[in-house]
Amino acid sequence: MALAKVSEILKMADRGNTSIIAFNSSDFNMIHSVFTVAEELNKPALVMLDPRHAALWGWGTPEIYAHMAIEEAKKVKVPVSFHLDHCMDFDFIMRAIKAGFPSVMYDGSMLSYAENVKNTSEVARVAHAMGVDVEAELGHVGFAADKDEDDNDLYTKVEVAARFCEESKCDSLAIAIGTAHGFYKKTPKLDLQRLKDINAATDTPLVLHGGSGVPDDQLVQAFTMGINKFNVGTEYFHLYYQTVKEYVAAGNEAIFDMQMLVQERLQAYLREKMQLCRL
Numbered sequence: 569m570a571l572a573k574v575s576e577i578l579k580m581a582d583r584g585n586t587s588i589i590a591f592n593s594s595d596f597n598m599i600h601s602v603f604t605v606a607e608e609l610n611k612p613a614l615v616m617l618d619p620r621h622a623a624l625w626g627w628g629t630p631e632i633y634a635h636m637a638i639e640e641a642k643k644v645k646v647p648v649s650f651h652l653d654h655c656m657d658f659d660f661i662m663r664a665i666k667a668g669f670p671s672v673m674y675d676g677s678m679l680s681y682a683e684n685v686k687n688t689s690e691v692a693r694v695a696h697a698m699g700v701d702v703e704a705e706l707g708h709v710g711f712a713a714d715k716d717e718d719d720n721d722l723y724t725k726v727e728v729a730a731r732f733c734e735e736s737k738c739d740s741l742a743i744a745i746g747t748a749h750g751f752y753k754k755t756p757k758l759d760l761q762r763l764k765d766i767n768a769a770t771d772t773p774l775v776l777h778g779g780s781g782v783p784d785d786q787l788v789q790a791f792t793m794g795i796n797k798f799n800v801g802t803e804y805f806h807l808y809y810q811t812v813k814e815y816v817a818a819g820n821e822a823i824f825d826m827q828m829l830v831q832e833r834l835q836a837y838l839r840e841k842m843q844l845c846r847l
C-alpha cells in the first residue's frame with residue numbers, strides 16, 4: 569500500500585530539490601499507466617481529477633475515481649497519490665474529500681485577494697480537520713489559447729505570495745510565472761527570477777500548471793528553484809486521443825487491443841516525462 573499524503577510527497581521533492589509530476593488522468597488507462605511507470609522508475613507521482621471531467625462532462629465521479637486510485641495505489645510500493653485539480657465549488661470539494669481524496673485544489677485565482685484568502689482558508693480549515701491537503705492559486709494561470717502566459721498582470725506578485733500562504737493556510741501554492749493551460753502558440757518563457765524571489769519569500773511548496781510544451785531546460789531550472797509539483801494535462805490527453813485516432817484510422821476494431829496500445833503509448837511517454845523528476 570503506497571498511497572501517500574500529497575504534502576509528504578511534495579516534501580520529498582523539496583528535499584531532493586526537484587519536482588513531482590502530477591498527470592491529469594480521467595480513466596483507468598491513464599491512472600494505471602502513471603502508477604505503473606512510477607513503480608518501474610521508483611519515482612513518486614500523482615494523478616489528478618479535473619472536476620470539469622466529472623461534473624460537467626460526466627466522465628466518472630469523485631467516488632469512482634477515488635476507489636480506482638486507491639486500489640491502483642495498493643499495487644505499488646513507491647509513494648503515489650491523487651488530487652482534485654482546479655475546483656471553485658465548495659460542495660464538490662467536500663464531496664471529493666468524503667470520497668477519500670487526500671488532496672484538493674481550491675482555485676480562487678479569479679477572485680480578489682481578500683476573497684481568495686477567505687475561501688481558501690475556509691476550505692483549508694475543513695480539509696485539514698479531515699487530514700486533507702489544500703493547494704491554492706495566486707496570480708492566475710490562464711489559457712494558452714488567449715496567450716495568457718504573456719500577460720504580466722496575471723503573474724503572481726512576489727510581495728503578496730508569502731502573506732497569502734500564511735493567511736490562507738494552504739499546503740502548496742500554484743503560481744503564475746509565464747505558463748498557461750492548453751497548447752502554446754509559441755514557446756513559453758518562464759519568469760525564473762520571479763520564481764526565485766517567490767521561493768525565497770515562502771517555505772510553501774510551489775506548483776507549476778500549464779506544463780505541456782514548456783521546454784525541458786526551463787523545467788529543470790524551475791524544479792531547482794522551488795517548483796515541487798508540476799502539472800501536465802494537455803500532452804497526456806492529446807497522446808491518448810492520437811493513439812485512438814491512429815488505431816481506428818488503420819482499420820482496427822478490437823477494443824481490447826486498443827486499450828493495450830493506449831497503455832503502451834502512455835507509458836512510453838510517462839517513462840520519458842518522469843525523468844524530469846530527479847528523485
Ligand SMILES: [Zn+2]
Nearest residue numbers: 654777778799
Ligand atoms: Zn491548472
